[in-house]
Amino acid sequence: MTSILSLSAEISLTVIIIVLxxxxxxxxxxxxxxxxxLACILMLIQLIVNIQPADAEAFGGMFRTTPMISVVKTILxxxxxxxxxxxxxxxKREDTRFKAGEFYIxxxxxxxxxxxxxxxxxxxxxxxxxxxxxxxxxxxxxxxxYRHHSAEAGAKYILNAMFSSAIMLYGxxxxxxxxxSMYFDDIASVITGxxxxxxxxxxxxxxLGFKLSLVPFHMWTPDTYQGAPTTVAAYLSVISxxxxxxxxxxxxxxxxxPMTAEWELLLCVIIVVTITVANLIAIRQSDLKRFMAYSSxxxxxxxxxxxxxxxxxxxxxxxxYVIIYIVANLAVFGVINLIEQHTDGKVERxxxxxxxxxxxKLSLIMTLALFxxxxxxxxxxxxxxxxxxxxxxxxxxxxxxxxxxxxxxxxLYYYLLIxxxxxxxxxxxxxxxxxxxxxxxxxxGICLAGVVALGIISCxxxxxxxxxxx
Amino acid sequence: xxxxxxxxxxxxxxxxxxGIYGFFTRKNLLALLISVELxxxxxxxxxxxxxxxxxxxxxxxxxxxxxxxxxAAAETAVAIAIIINVYRNLKQILTDDITDLRG
Numbered sequence: 414m415t416s417i418l419s420l421s422a423e424i425s426l427t428v429i430i431i432v433l434x435x436x437x438x439x440x441x442x443x444x445x446x447x448x449x450x451l452a453c454i455l456m457l458i459q460l461i462v463n464i465q466p467a468d469a470e471a472f473g474g475m476f477r478t479t480p481m482i483s484v485v486k487t488i489l490x491x492x493x494x495x496x497x498x499x500x501x502x503x504x505k506r507e508d509t510r511f512k513a514g515e516f517y518i519x520x521x522x523x524x525x526x527x528x529x530x531x532x533x534x535x536x537x538x539x540x541x542x543x544x545x546x547x548x549x550x551x552x553x554x555x556x557x558x559y560r561h562h563s564a565e566a567g568a569k570y571i572l573n574a575m576f577s578s579a580i581m582l583y584g585x586x587x588x589x590x591x592x593x594s595m596y597f598d599d600i601a602s603v604i605t606g607x608x609x610x611x612x613x614x615x616x617x618x619x620x621l622g623f624k625l626s627l628v629p630f631h632m633w634t635p636d637t638y639q640g641a642p643t644t645v646a647a648y649l650s651v652i653s654x655x656x657x658x659x660x661x662x663x664x665x666x667x668x669x670x671p672m673t674a675e676w677e678l679l680l681c682v683i684i685v686v687t688i689t690v691a692n693l694i695a696i697r698q699s700d701l702k703r704f705m706a707y708s709s710x711x712x713x714x715x716x717x718x719x720x721x722x723x724x725x726x727x728x729x730x731x732x733x734y735v736i737i738y739i740v741a742n743l744a745v746f747g748v749i750n751l752i753e754q755h756t757d758g759k760v761e762r763x764x765x766x767x768x769x770x771x772x773x774k775l776s777l778i779m780t781l782a783l784f785x786x787x788x789x790x791x792x793x794x795x796x797x798x799x800x801x802x803x804x805x806x807x808x809x810x811x812x813x814x815x816x817x818x819x820x821x822x823x824x825l826y827y828y829l830l831i832x833x834x835x836x837x838x839x840x841x842x843x844x845x846x847x848x849x850x851x852x853x854x855x856x857x858g859i860c861l862a863g864v865v866a867l868g869i870i871s872c873x874x875x876x877x878x879x880x881x882x883x
Numbered sequence: 884x885x886x887x888x889x890x891x892x893x894x895x896x897x898x899x900x901x902g903i904y905g906f907f908t909r910k911n912l913l914a915l916l917i918s919v920e921l922x923x924x925x926x927x928x929x930x931x932x933x934x935x936x937x938x939x940x941x942x943x944x945x946x947x948x949x950x951x952x953x954x955a956a957a958e959t960a961v962a963i964a965i966i967i968n969v970y971r972n973l974k975q976i977l978t979d980d981i982t983d984l985r986g
Contacts (some may be wrong), residue, residue: 537947544954548961555965564968571962572915576906578958579922582951583899586929593938595947 419469419478422486423528425462429455430521437514445504445513449497449852452517456494460487466880474596475535480880482532485659485732492652492739493524498856499747500644502754502849508559509642516556519549520648527656531663536585536595539660540578546656547574547624550649554641566640573623573633581620587613597668606672614669614676621664624657625713626706628687635698638706643753643760646702647746650709655735658713662720662731673723680721681813687714688820696827701749701760704827705742708786711824712738715801718817722804729881730800733874737785737797740863744782747857748775755847762831767840772847776835778861785864787828788821793868800874891932898925912966912976916959923955 417424433452440447464487466480478486497517504513526545533539551574555567589595591610592603604610619630626634638646665676688711695707716738719731752768752775753760769776785794798821806814849857867873898921905918927948934944970976 537943537950540947541950541954544958548954548957551961551965555968558968559972564965564972567965568912568962568969571958571965572906572912572919575916575919575955575958575962576922579899579902579919579926582923582926583929585947586926586933589930589944589947590933590937593941595943 416469417471419467419471420476421467422459422463422478422483423525423532425459426521426525426528429459430518430525433514433517433521437518443510445510446501448513448517449501449504452497453494453852456490456497460490460494463487463490470534474598475538476529476532477534478532479882481728481732481882484877484880485531485656485735486528488732488736488739489524489527489652489656492655492743493520493648495739495743495856495859496520496644496648496652498852498859499647499743499750501852502751503642503644506754509557512556516553519553519556522549523547523553523648524652527652531656531660533660534597536588536597536600539664540582540585543620543624544578546653547578550645550653553645553648554637556645557642562640563642566637569633569640570637573630577620577623577630580616584613584616584620587616597664601668601670604669604671606675611672611675614672615679617664618661618676618679621657621661622683625654625661625717626710627683627713627717628690628710629683631687631691631710634710635703635706638709639700639702643702643746643750646705647743647750650705650746651735651739651742654709654713654716655739658716658720658731658735662728665720666723677721677723680717681810684714684717684721684813685816687711687717688817692820692823692827695824699762701762701765701831704762704831705745705749708824708828709742711820712742712786714820715798715817718805718810718813719801721810721813722801722808724804724808725881726800726807726878727804729874729877730797730804732877732881734797734801736873737793737863737867740860740867741782741785741794744778744857744860744864745786747853747860748779748782751775751847751849751853752844755849756844759844762834764844765831765834766838767843768835771843771845778857779835780832781861781864783828783831787825789825791868793864793866796868796874888932888936891928895925895928895932898922898928910977910979912969912978915978916962916966920955920959923951927951
């Protein structure tokens, strides 16, 4: 099928953005509650309308979609819906209330950019999608205008984003100079792995490595996560990262196939360094948002293991990992966000001492999500890690898998530090009991169900494995 | 008389590395922005030159240049807005003094 209708997911998302823009103009202030309801309902519709996997291309191969890409888009939409459900507690604050509409519109713009990024069949469309995904994110990071942490985080994010995209573009220009085309298929059939093309690949990798916050390009991550509004940090850590990981895998395998030996070596080194460095620094963190930033860097390293595998099994395990990572990480960020908003900005680990006594439900959700992130067996995170390791192991990267396994044990230590703070550490003056909003509770409930059930329901991975094509 | 392609590429490479050098050494956020712009323009030159000299039949490189310019402008607009916001909050824009976030 070649028609404009193959962009149905993008078209419906654009319609949602326009509807929200108009609603923001028409509804009387304060309209944040109505906007949140409207945004959630529209995202639910988007999810249902586009759930059918499509296989099509448009614009002469510049835009293409396969069943796997459709599934990834559905996952990203669902993740964004959860973020919207959790956003209410932050947006009802006095100084952000009037910006609620902007939050939804900007978030959906980045989502649209990610859709184009993963569907691209041409580097021009890929680049436009990447920038559409990162420029509004900078605005989102700086959305808490009157808190200077937010502005500082935004400045760091946008400057690093521009720097890395400039490096990436330089790599793409070399690729264009040696191949004469920007279409993925044409480039793949022409390149042979000359030194200039290898350099182009490395430069290109830097661009996406920034979005994924792999270690040489991770400097912005902790500062941005700490300074950004918690909801935005949550979005940044899961949705943006998941889309970039998928795009990186499909491009490395499709376009840079003649240089497999080179990028496998590159990835091996980067994975080991990423996981190890992030884990070692994470132990020292006391600010939970900073801690989650380092945790997300190391999780990105695990996701890269699936890319390294380079097989259909790797593709399936990557998407599976992203699903589990979305629910687990959004649960943790959801709890952090609730506590931050209800206690006027408490995000230190010591603030969580004795949380179990006053807020047992939140503590339980946080604990299960952290167990899942650490990869403790009955929870989903164990299965996602297992599949990723299995995929890399089957492709013969024994040493990297072994080092990643050791790092899993290190990560268990620092995830359990938070659990210890909530359940064991004594505190005379713990955070008081509070009741969170209905939508936040629904969001956390979805995450909790995902963390507990997704690993046990084996048909999820089976479905991904059947859909996965390279 | 045509100028050899090499001269253009040397210029663009120098621009790129000036940009990288500036990005790592400058202290003023606006100077960082200028450095990045230099890098983006280096890539634009590359695309235009490759298209003009190596693949004159198609226009892909020129199109990439046009889109690159437009996107760089959008990025700059957002970056300057954020830098103004930083200035309003902190009353200065030197990187040495913007150090609230570290750990």
